[in-house]
Amino acid sequence: MALRKLDVRGSKCPIPIVKAKKEIDAMAPGDQLEVTSTDAGSVPDFQGWTRTAKHALLKEQHTGKDETGREVYIHLLERK
Amino acid sequence: MAEPVSLRPAAPLRWAKVVDQTRCIGCHACSTACKSENQVPLGVHRTYVKYVDVGRFPQTRRAFQVTRCNQCAEPPCVFSCPTAAMHQRADGIVDFDKSICIGCKACIAACPYDAIFINPEDHSAEKCNFCAQRLDVGLEPACVVVCPTEAIVVGDLNDGGSRLAELVGRDVVAVRRPEKDTKPKLFYKGAHQATLDPIAARRPTGGIFLWSEQPAGPQLVASGHPGSPNNAASAMLAYDVAHRAPWDYRVSLYTWTKGIAAGAYLVPALLVLTGLDPTSPLWLWAAPVVAGVALSATVGLLIGDLTHPARFYLVLTRPQWRSWLARGGVILSLYGVVLAGHFLAALAGRPDWPQALLWAGLPLAVLSAVYTAWLFAQAKARDLWQSPLLPPQLLVQALASGAAALLPIAASSPVLLRLVEGLAAAATSVHLLLIAGEATIAHATAHARLAAHEMTSGRYRWYFRSGVLLQGAGVLAALTGSPAALVAVLMLAGILAYEHAFVQAGQAVPLA
Numbered sequence: 001m002a003l004r005k006l007d008v009r010g011s012k013c014p015i016p017i018v019k020a021k022k023e024i025d026a027m028a029p030g031d032q033l034e035v036t037s038t039d040a041g042s043v044p045d046f047q048g049w050t051r052t053a054k055h056a057l058l059k060e061q062h063t064g065k066d067e068t069g070r071e072v073y074i075h076l077l078e079r080k
Numbered sequence: 081m082a083e084p085v086s087l088r089p090a091a092p093l094r095w096a097k098v099v100d101q102t103r104c105i106g107c108h109a110c111s112t113a114c115k116s117e118n119q120v121p122l123g124v125h126r127t128y129v130k131y132v133d134v135g136r137f138p139q140t141r142r143a144f145q146v147t148r149c150n151q152c153a154e155p156p157c158v159f160s161c162p163t164a165a166m167h168q169r170a171d172g173i174v175d176f177d178k179s180i181c182i183g184c185k186a187c188i189a190a191c192p193y194d195a196i197f198i199n200p201e202d203h204s205a206e207k208c209n210f211c212a213q214r215l216d217v218g219l220e221p222a223c224v225v226v227c228p229t230e231a232i233v234v235g236d237l238n239d240g241g242s243r244l245a246e247l248v249g250r251d252v253v254a255v256r257r258p259e260k261d262t263k264p265k266l267f268y269k270g271a272h273q274a275t276l277d278p279i280a281a282r283r284p285t286g287g288i289f290l291w292s293e294q295p296a297g298p299q300l301v302a303s304g305h306p307g308s309p310n311n312a313a314s315a316m317l318a319y320d321v322a323h324r325a326p327w328d329y330r331v332s333l334y335t336w337t338k339g340i341a342a343g344a345y346l347v348p349a350l351l352v353l354t355g356l357d358p359t360s361p362l363w364l365w366a367a368p369v370v371a372g373v374a375l376s377a378t379v380g381l382l383i384g385d386l387t388h389p390a391r392f393y394l395v396l397t398r399p400q401w402r403s404w405l406a407r408g409g410v411i412l413s414l415y416g417v418v419l420a421g422h423f424l425a426a427l428a429g430r431p432d433w434p435q436a437l438l439w440a441g442l443p444l445a446v447l448s449a450v451y452t453a454w455l456f457a458q459a460k461a462r463d464l465w466q467s468p469l470l471p472p473q474l475l476v477q478a479l480a481s482g483a484a485a486l487l488p489i490a491a492s493s494p495v496l497l498r499l500v501e502g503l504a505a506a507a508t509s510v511h512l513l514l515i516a517g518e519a520t521i522a523h524a525t526a527h528a529r530l531a532a533h534e535m536t537s538g539r540y541r542w543y544f545r546s547g548v549l550l551q552g553a554g555v556l557a558a559l560t561g562s563p564a565a566l567v568a569v570l571m572l573a574g575i576l577a578y579e580h581a582f583v584q585a586g587q588a589v590p591l592a
Binding site: 009010041069070 | 225226
């Protein structure tokens, strides 16, 4: 089981989802993807998208600070 | 150790924007990203995309314009803000501080791009601020990161290596309303003149847009040219958002009560200077009482028009001195002090004091009457208000209003009545002459011509025409010896109706 990281800081809806989907599509089932975003709107976006997505499962969401002190939203996804 | 020597000193950061209209597909991603980033309520917009359909079938195209704050290097909103709530940062971004906004809407009246609005939730003025909160933490503005065609480019105008500097320096770019002298730092590449000029496109029949209807209402300004547009390329507006005129009937009414406040002191003061007995009740009592009541109404209307009325004192405690609203606030306050002093001296039985105060009262009354001309001229967006004849017109209007308001009181003495009535009739006649000039002389810009048209034969024609007729009837009534009260009512009603037409018509032309 591999863990990939995706940095979508700075971009807004729908780019975090679009980039996450491209990444997930190229992963093997069971692999995990950690998405780091600066967009507060990405929290409900990932919840909504994983509810209907074929291959993605939302494991966890939390907030934190990145190295520049910005508020970031971290989403942990799993390839189904 | 010696500092390394730079051949060229580093230029300060100067943020600017290019909107590439050759890439824009009018998708509104920027409009919605801005809404979510800045929590902009429904019905108001920091940015939106205007659509104009150009040409006739089969040779047609749809032209887009991403419409927002132009981040002017010479921002009229900043100059006109009485409390410096609108301000320019060192990096050139025009930003705002909601905690000190009093909601006077002077910035909205000043903006030639109609880019500022009052947030209906917090009642403060706001606009596109370049997503300063994102730039400050190293992120690009929300509209830039969502644009699917990368049509919005931001960067440092002073950095020769930036994509922005390359676009501005080497491409054919244009700015909106260059004649307004604001030096916008939002450049449009490949924009159509039919979108850049707000009256180049025709207003669609019935107010129906591509997918929405133009809202109609008392303070709403319908977009597009109502008659024959300022462009021969058959351009028609296909989508725009609602725009509103910032200053409503309260501002029209304020100019009227302020005219009475200034004139009711000026007229007896001039009479005293030319030989009226300084113990005459017209000077001693009527001047401070009538002017004082009218001045209180003026201040009440000014405060009542604020969206943050409780913050009105900020005009006096933290004035931004380039603003004529701040200067006017000081003028009116000082004038109020003189009127109060005059009244108290009369109460104390000292008629010599008001005479001494006259030398302060006279210039303050004149300033109170005319400063509004500079206040209106500071509203750079409104071409009709840029008339150099406005100061004399407001002075004559104040004399006419003051004399008319004093007529019922002067009626106690036939000699005085004849004097005041003569003055009222003369001032009103000159006022009518100045109005005739305003209405008939060709205006320098298409905007001013349309505004004058809205005043004399368009949306505000009934106010304008009844204003002129009532003033004319007032002069006739004065000359034929009609009752003083009738003359006063005709003149004052006429001046009010005309003033309402002038103030509202100035704001009736679409700006975006």
